[in-house]
Amino acid sequence: MIDEDGYFGESVAAGYDVSSAEMFAADVVRPAVDLLAELAGDGRALELGVGTGRIALPLSARGVEVHGIDMSRAMVERLRAKPGGDTIGVTIGDFATARVEGGFSLAYLVFNTIGNLTTQDAQVDCFRNVADHLEPGGRFVVEVGVPDLRRLPPGQNAVPFHVSEGRLGFDEYDVATQSMTSHHVRVRGGDTEYFSVPFRYVWPSELDLMARLAGMRLVDRWDGWTREPFTSESRQHVSVWRKPTG
Known part of the structure; x- marks a missing residue:
């Protein structure tokens, strides 16, 4: 929330x-x-x-x-x-x-x-x-x-920006509205945390x-x-x- x-x-x-x-x-x-x-x-x-x-x-x-x-x-x-x-x-x-x-x-x-x-x-x-x-x-x-749209092949709407042990991040694009959501996944001490933040790319x-x-x-x-x-x-x-x- x-x-x-x-x-x-x-x-x-x-x-x-x-x-x-x-x-x-x-x-x-x-x-x-x-x-x-x-x-x-x-x-x-x-x-x-x-x-x-x-x-x-x-x-x-x-x-x-x-x-x-x-x-x-x-x-x-x-x-x-x-x-x-x-x-x-x-x-x-x-x-x-x-x-x-x-x-x-x-x-x-x-x-x-x-x-x-x-x-x-x-x-x-x-x-x-x-x-x-x-x-x-x-x-x-x-x-x-x-905007990293050149990395999007047809039919794909997500691009990773961070991949490492314990952390994963990827951006999800909507090219029709120029909206983007950054998704963050972290593993800490066996617990998994997830949050996302909306953006407008420009x-x-x-x-x-x-x-x-x-x-x-x-x-x-x-x-x-x-x-x-x-x-x-x-x-x-x-x-x-x-x-x-x-």
Whole structure:
């Protein structure tokens, strides 16, 4: 059952950092923080879906003032319990619509979190909400995977994304609606746990159109945080849109 924390309630939050341990590795976090700190400059940064602080905490440690928005109180409690967690301002709410006081030079969404908004309208609203928060010349950064539809042969609707001892993950696609469900199966101490999270996958060109509707324009798109070229073989992208200065 979905509670007020959405799909990231206590049961998920309690083991989130462990289940996503590879995303907390220094060689994954550092390039993202380096780029975000550069783009933020002397301004404030707004993280949509701040979660347990994987990016917000090291970015704050770099001297950037960070404010987060998140629907899950359980995830934010984990953020608060970490060293430096009390320095991150957090607004509890839907990041497509929640408002934060003040302006920001940078807003960002990482680790496929744009897909947690499961309708096109909500994703469009998110871009508009970001544009309203950004100062003139401010930038919006999104890290998200490219839909993996080329791996779907006729008649198949699921693609594995993690297969290892004790853990199985696969994405189930509905190409008619651009909906996707990530299924997670874990075996711990002989007990089997299962949960699923719905997403809406979105194409890079569609994100560009959403940015245009919000008055922003694409300025950069890379394969990853270290600015590798984005190509037709890329399985993810880091994109940057900019709000005009005038």
